Amino acid sequence: MTAVERHSPCPPEEIDRMAPCGTTLRLAELSLLHDVARAINEGREISAILGEAADRLAALIDANNCFVLLLDRTSGELRAVAASRGHPREELDAVRLRPGESISTVAVREGRPIVVPDAHADPRVNQDWRERLSQTSLLAVPMLHRGLAVGCLTFDDTRRRREFSQAEIDRVLAVASQLAAAVENARLHQDLEESYAELETAQARLDQRERLAALGELAAAVAHEVRNPLGAIFNATGELSRIVEGRGEAGVLLSILAEEADRINRIIGDLLDFARPPDLAVDQVPLAATIQDAAAASTGQSSVSFTLSIEPGLDRIRMDRRQIRQALINVFNNAAQAMSRRGEIRVAVRRAGEGRVAIEIADNGPGVPPALRERIFEPFFTTKASGTGLGLAVVKRVVEGHGGSVEVRDGAPGAVFVLNLPFGGEP
Ligand SMILES: Nc1ncnc2c1ncn2[C@@H]1O[C@H](COP(=O)(O)OP(=O)(O)OP(=O)(O)O)[C@@H](O)[C@H]1O
Ligand SMILES: [Mg+2]
CATH class of the missing domain: 1.10.287 (Helix Hairpins)
Structure with a gap:
């Protein structure tokens, strides 16, 4: 038996009350344990296992609701992932309990079950949830795996004040540790998949x-x-x-x-x-001058006009000037070719989130058809009679070599190429 914090000792008549149907309950408990074990072995989805277990556990100890809350080890929050019948997904998604916000977090912290016969008299009960669910009595049982809390099973009774007997708590504890093992396995499995x-x-x-x-x-x-x-x-x-x-x-x-x-x-x-090997010669580089220089090199003799707007504070960034210049020339060349060498190239440089800069190059040509947007960055992909199809592959290499990314968007009209680079420019 596990130590349980109680506000009043479990009255012997409670145990007696259980006695007549003890065999039936034991059978129900064993069947639940068996089903959980089978579901785990069959590799069934963890949320389905938890939902079904919550339903049957609530019935087993005659509670109105059972919530399965899992511990987020980084934030220390408990999040509801499953519940007995009648609790839609959106309701569960809203349950996030920070340490100290409910008896469930206390049960997890202390690693033992907590019984609250009178939810109104206990300041540790989450007021919000008590009102929302009209909770009268509560039981929180931590889900422990190898001594560590994985989450909590929280039950409530909305009809009457009641104690939860030691026998009931033991029943929940047995299933809780099975479920904790299943959750831990599922997490390990997911970690493994991510590592792969x-x-x-x-x-x-x-x-x-x-x-x-x-x-x-x-x-x-x-x-x-x-x-x-x-x-x-x-x-x-x-x-x-x-x-x-x-x-x-x-x-x-x-x-x-x-x-x-x-x-x-x-x-x-x-x-x-x-x-060329992707070694970078990184330096503090004047961005506006590099862009203008690349524009002059590619649109020099055509009737393409060129405008540049640059957010203040972005005039010098760390990058390989030669490589970025080459990437810009390739994008400008494409834009000029797409507009049959007459039209407008607009370049806008702005901050793109923490420590990143986006160079957006827009033209007013025909744009890139959605079906080709993935392929145009592949080496040797070209739609031009005399193209090599290496221009954008070089752009991608250079930008990724700087730890950035490149994408094409619909400019309606025209195409917009966005070079997203880390502000420091280092890979
Ligand atoms: N601004 C643009 N507008 C419309 N289509 C474009 C634009 N930029 C690139 N494309 C499409 O992407 C394809 C691949 O471009 P990429 O620069 O890699 O090769 P290319 O221009 O065909 O040949 P090259 O190796 O001579 O640059 C082009 O053939 C064209 O279909
Ligand atoms: Mg090209």
Whole structure:
């Protein structure tokens, strides 16, 4: 038997009252214990197990209501997760008891059952709930697992003042410890699942890094091999153009040759950008100047207008200037291309929550169709005849390398690319 705090000792007639139906009650208790154990073994959902147990426990000790409250170990709060019949989810969600706010929290703190025969006379009873449920008598039994409280089973009687007998309390205690074990198992299971998910993400990131490192080496080797003959082609086409002076068919063919050689050169440049190891050279960088510089580099010769608004206090942030400039150029290039090189690019820089800055780049082109929004950040995804599809993949790499994220939104009209970066800029 567990020590129980009582305001008056359990009267012997109470025990006597139980005696005639003792066998039936014992059977009901055993059947409940058995069912709880089976439900746990079958891996049934914990909230369903708790709801059913609450219902049957209330019947077993002839209480009006039974609430299952679980302890949040971080905040120390008790939260209702299940109850006997007649208590909708919304009602349960509202039950949050901070330490010292009810007899349930006292039972959890002291690790023993508490009986309150007269709810009006005991200042530890939560007044709000007493009024709401018209509680007259209460019983709170902690759910203990290996000596630690996991939560509490709280019963009330709304019809009359009553004691809860030691036999009744023992019945609840037996089921409470089973339920505590089930809750603890469910928590362990959830923790394990979360750890697996984290491990998978970490593994994926590692794989990606390895792939990129390998790609980086390959790209550097290819770039070296291809750029030498490419240089020779550039020289030869330049020389030939001078000889034919751009005349006739030879002139046309030569300009095609020069254009395509230029394209190969760009593709190699993009590939090198994408595959470059993500080491950051972080420094305090003037943000407005970096954005303007990138805009000039990408929209310089087109009739795209450019506006920049920047919230005060955000003019210097820590980042890798070269990489962020490259990312911005890629986004600006896309915007200019989407607007057929005429239109408006609007950049707004604002705070985005604690320690973060958002760079929003809006254009008034046709926007990105919702079906493509996920895919456009994939390497080599392009809808353009002469695109490599590496522009946004580089943006994503750079931004994530800074510990940030990038997304595209509907600008109605146009597209809005949002680069969300940590204020410190460090990964
Ligand atoms: N501002 C934009 N408006 C509409 N569509 C866009 C915009 N920016 C990107 N896209 C879409 O996303 C795709 C991928 O862009 P990304 O910059 O990665 O590659 P790309 O521009 O096609 O080629 P490149 O490697 O030369 O940049 C584009 O082909 C285009 O369909
Ligand atoms: Mg692009």
